[in-house]
Amino acid sequence: MTVAGRALLQRLIALEQRIRAAVAARRATDPNPDDPFRGLYLSDAAVDELLETPRDPYQGGDPDDTGDPASRLALLAKGAGLSALDVDLLLVALAPDVDSRFEQFYGYLNDDVTRRRATAGLALRLCGYTEADATGRARLDAGAPLVRTGLLNVDEPDRPFLSRTLRVPDRTVAHLLGDDRADPDLAGVLAGDDLTRLPSTPDSERLARAVATGVNLVYLRERTGASGLACAAAAFEANGLSVLGVDAERLATLSEAPQLIRAVVREAVLRGAGVACGPVDGLVPTSILEAFAGVPVPLVLYGTSGWDPRWSQRPPLQSDAMPLTAVQRADMWRDALHGRTAPHVDAAAATAHFVLGALAVRRAADAADIAARVEDTTVDIDHLRYGARGQNAAGLERLARRIEPTVDWADLVLPENVLAGLKELAARARHRDTVLGEWRMRPGGGRGRGVTGLFAGDSGTGKTMSAEVIATGLGLDLYTVNLATVVDKYIGETEKNLERIFTEAAGVNGVLLFDEADAIFGKRSEVRDAHDRYANVESAYLLQRMETFDGLAILATNLRANLDEAFTRRLDVVVDFPVPDESLRQRLWETCLGPRVPRASDVDLGFLANNFELAGGHIRSAAVTSAYLAAEAARPVGMADVIGAVAREYRKLGRMCLEREFGPYMEYAAV
Structure with missing residues (x-):
């Protein structure tokens, strides 16, 4: 068992003492303690006892004992702004998830064997409060820290308040037992990047100062090549906070978004983290802003457009996320590659013209390393550029045709x-x-x-x-x-x-x-x-x-x-x-026919360049056509093939095939 688990069990031992006192008090006033159908019905004697005996709080234990200040429970209480009563209510509610005996205890105390979790009334009495105490009841309403942060759920809203069931989400219980894995439901909306050791920039330093002074709502406007998520992560890290990166676009497409937003709030409170959510371009983040209102968690929204005041009555700190400088990008490349490049390769110089944010540089470096390992070599310039191109969003491909260049x-x-x-x-x-x-x-x-x-x-x-x-x-x-x-x-x-x-x-x-x-x-x-x-x-x-x-x-x-x-x-x-002159045309013919095409000795490039005033594109087309003609005849490309291809190109251009241009090869032009 983890240290956190043992600490939590120690707190439950104190709760068990209160349960023992409650059971003893119940037995002392039970008119029929040996009834085998206890909890399935109410006898006349039991009703009379209820009428004669006031519903007082159970005694026993110290409800203000917060335990070890370094324990996870104490740290959570401090980070979430929980009172001593909140902590006790949380312990009462989570006890059946840690020790199954408490299910039977609560069934007995609820006088209903089917209700094996603490109700609001039972929890208040176990914590030393009467059921009518306004102070105690207020700690379980929708705006109270326990409920607003998602650490505790008050179920069955159709029931009277005191008989509503208290339930602690599995993620809260797991955290208090020492499990730091994120809520599995959030796997699709949390950023998977490593958000540590990101470079500090003037905008992240300004944001860090704001967070340090208690500013809990910030809007970052991303400039081209900047990363609002990286800026927020660097600012949170400077304040000793981890960061939860939330994909707002992905979140907006999910039908269970309200529940996931609540889970994000809970996860941030459990981790003591700040939340960076975006991009919010084209979205209305009102539900996100409402969920974080009143929660002691710094929230940074980011996007490329400006802040819309209609989103929230709570004004944010507005700032810009600026792109990395060339020096910062160079440092990021060196840090991300860890010396995996070839000796002659300067990653920063090879990618200086790529506009990449801090996180994109890391992903590009990883992609370059994977490509190099596949080829069993070190990272070179081609691998670096391959990794950098891989960070391009696919949205432009729906509007333009993407071509991977093959010429130099x-x-x-x-x-x-x-x-x-x-x-x-x-x-x-x-x-x-x-x-x-x-x-x-x-x-x-x-x-x-x-x-x-x-x-x-x-x-x-x-x-x-x-x-x-x-x-x-x-x-x-x-x-x-x-x-x-x-x-x-x-x-x-x-x-x-x-x-x-x-x-x-x-x-x-x-x-x-x-x-x-x-x-x-x-x-x-x-x-x-x-x-x-x-x-x-x-x-x-x-x-x-x-x-x-x-x-x-x-x-x-x-x-x-x-x-x-x-x-x-x-x-x-x-x-x-310009249209190429004769010398350029001869070079074009030589280049277009290329060294790999078998060529007959009668091909006269000088004649072709001197007699036919064609642009490079038309020469390329004629060369390709001549190669097809030769391949069909299973022979090297000859002058007859080239002249025939030129004649075809002339016809496409609407030009006449004149003997003064084709000279002795005129017979091939008629084919």
């Missing part, structure tokens, strides 16, 4: 000035924490910390592939926005769809690509009718929303002239993709 910088065939623009965009994404955060180069005005670029050029010039290469270089996923899920014919719906995309993308470490961006980022026009006015409202909304965006977005368009000029000022990098 070596696969790009572009002019040097274009490559320089792409590398500048990647550098902005990689170092924005330093420039925009530490150096504060974008202060005020509600501006976001996002990076946006425009890729403009004809179809097939490499815009989408370049976005994929940037994602590869940064170790991010690429999300291509499907315009079919965005544009809506009904007024205001397009803006709502875009808002959902931007909101989801802000919490995702990825590259957001708007292909054919001119369809939604078009120029504002002169207002001639209602349609023009609402179209301009849509463009104006996008202008504002792009400024507050915190992620990495790329707009790709074939028609740069159709974009509103106001977007240009808000773009960080503009890259124009």
Whole structure:
């Protein structure tokens, strides 16, 4: 038996002495003590005895004895604000759950063998109070500490107050016996993260000071990349409290939410913990706030939106949860990985452009370690980025197509000035924490910390592939926005769809690509009718929303002239993709056919580059078609296959196959 269990049994020994005194008093006045049907009916003599004898409290024992001040019962009494009478009532109610003899005792004292738990009246009398004592009765009403904290249930509300049964939840009994496992009913709503040794930040230090001064209600507004749960946990730990992290979104979906909220209150009281509950975005946490009102447990709610005064008449302390600095994230990575990285790998540098909170860093490090152990190696950069990408929420995938990048910088065939623009965009994404955060180069005005670029050029010039290469270089996923899920014919719906995309993308470490961006980022026009006015409202909304965006977005368009000029000022990098010249076309043919495709000796890449003015996308398509033609004929790719593929590409483009372009290979173009 645990030390806590032995201490509790010692308290029950004192209660047993009171029970003995109560049984003796009952026998002394029992008109028929040998009745074999005792407790099943009331005889005339028993009724007469009830009429003649007042219902006095039982004597015996000291109801004010609180026992060892270091015991779990004493610590619980202090943390929950219980009086000595509350402790005695709790002991009376839990006795049958610890010692089964008390079931028989209570059946006898209740004069009803079917009622084997203490009733409110019996408990009051065992504690030395009369049944009509207002002070004693008040300790069992709904607002009393015992009941409000969920440590004690008063069942059977339809019965008269004194005959209502007192019952102690199993979790309370288990805790007093030394069991620290959480209530199994809460398994689905409690955070499973390790919430200890989290970094202290200015916002967590402010929260810690508030908790230390007795502030019991706080609302944290999470900034992008911040964790309200981590902030609250660090503040509670600074005050010597553990933390219960509650998933408010999960809780809101459950039909038994009211009972679970009550169980959360009880668990926090038993552990001496603070509660961090969120995110509450889109929810009305009134029931949570009501359950914690009057309970001596600090409650921190968090979410990305502001506090709504209609939620509660009790004003909270409102504060911000800010993202970790680069130095703090570096320390978190080192602490989470415990030297499991390869010698040449700097985890902080490899993931500097990932916006991750403290808990996300820990989860990412664990995921990276698992991936490395599967490959029987140490953690390298690819493992780190794999773990970091795994922390992305799945909400954006319902609004955009997720692409895992498979190409890198070596696969790009572009002019040097274009490559320089792409590398500048990647550098902005990689170092924005330093420039925009530490150096504060974008202060005020509600501006976001996002990076946006425009890729403009004809179809097939490499815009989408370049976005994929940037994602590869940064170790991010690429999300291509499907315009079919965005544009809506009904007024205001397009803006709502875009808002959902931007909101989801802000919490995702990825590259957001708007292909054919001119369809939604078009120029504002002169207002001639209602349609023009609402179209301009849509463009104006996008202008504002792009400024507050915190992620990495790329707009790709074939028609740069159709974009509103106001977007240009808000773009960080503009890259124009030209149609490739002859030298680039030859490199494109070489790259697209690749080293693994068997190639006949008659393939003349110089002729192809010189005679056919095709963009990279069309060259790629022709190369793939030629490979299929050769595979069908079971031979290496020959000039006939390539010319035939080019001719097919010309027809798709609506271009004529002219002899001056195809020259001696004209016969293959007719196939």
